[in-house]
Amino acid sequence: MKRDKIYEGISGISPEFIEEAESHVFPARRKPRLVKWAAAAAVFVALCGVGAYGMSGGFNVKKLVLNGYEVSADISRVPMKQITGQVNEASDAIQEQFKNYRPYDSRSPGSFYRKVASAEEAAAYIGYDKLQIPAFPYDRGDITVAVTGNQSGRLIQIQIMQDCVTEKVTAQNWTTLFTEHYDKNVFDLGWAGTGSYEMQEFITGAGHRCIVFESDAEAQGRKGLTAYITTGDIVYMCHSAFNAEDRADAEKIIHDWAESLK
Numbered sequence: 001m002k003r004d005k006i007y008e009g010i011s012g013i014s015p016e017f018i019e020e021a022e023s024h025v026f027p028a029r030r031k032p033r034l035v036k037w038a039a040a041a042a043v044f045v046a047l048c049g050v051g052a053y054g055m056s057g058g059f060n061v062k063k064l065v066l067n068g069y070e071v072s073a074d075i076s077r078v079p080m081k082q083i084t085g086q087v088n089e090a091s092d093a094i095q096e097q098f099k100n101y102r103p104y105d106s107r108s109p110g111s112f113y114r115k116v117a118s119a120e121e122a123a124a125y126i127g128y129d130k131l132q133i134p135a136f137p138y139d140r141g142d143i144t145v146a147v148t149g150n151q152s153g154r155l156i157q158i159q160i161m162q163d164c165v166t167e168k169v170t171a172q173n174w175t176t177l178f179t180e181h182y183d184k185n186v187f188d189l190g191w192a193g194t195g196s197y198e199m200q201e202f203i204t205g206a207g208h209r210c211i212v213f214e215s216d217a218e219a220q221g222r223k224g225l226t227a228y229i230t231t232g233d234i235v236y237m238c239h240s241a242f243n244a245e246d247r248a249d250a251e252k253i254i255h256d257w258a259e260s261l262k
Helices: 003-011 086-100 119-126 244-259
Strands: 042-047 051-056 059-063 069-074 111-116 139-149 155-165 170-178 186-191 197-203 209-215 222-230 234-243
Touching: 069 222, 086 111, 086 119, 086 139, 086 155, 111 119, 119 139, 119 155, 170 244, 222 244, 234 244
Parallel strands: none
Antiparallel strands: 042 197, 051 059, 059 069, 069 186, 111 139, 139 155, 155 170, 170 234, 197 209, 209 222, 222 234
């Protein structure tokens, strides 16, 4: 599945703001393999049947009737009074977008973006004291705070997007919180594909349950690992793309990302 579809699924924000786009078409898996995680107990589940797989790490995982899987999670919506940072400036900006919008405009209203220099700056800009910034101890690319809001300027969703690049692997993570104006109690991410998948899960040192989906190689030879952790009020997601021979590097990025959450 294309990376812009992954992002649209979790945010509804235009993928044009994601620069490191990759295509991930998930073909049928030939020989299931267990991912071996350093210092973690991994449980392997092959997603090859039809039906629900139940709650895992706060997420409900369900195999779709034809192809792919569906992930949802119960979430706690964050009161706006607990979001004290400068991100609240997005409210006025989004109201202006709706006010000035014309049907022929190339971009729809309701989205606000702020580039920042570091993950720490992103956290300060949002100002939510329960927010954690997963560590990427590698070369970092762009970091963006992305906000969605409605016509009244009420902020609905706030997200930090961060890129990570090594010599062999590209990765991105998304840290997403939902405000009291989010109209659901459930986070949904539908994922369509062309075949079966593998799912693993492991418990981090801090006690978080992390679920990881793996794709087989596509035409370009790239594979993918996509991991999820939820703390109830925040959904953390990390995706890495790699060539088969660089699997260990991709696994380490996912594992380091997960273990950095306290």
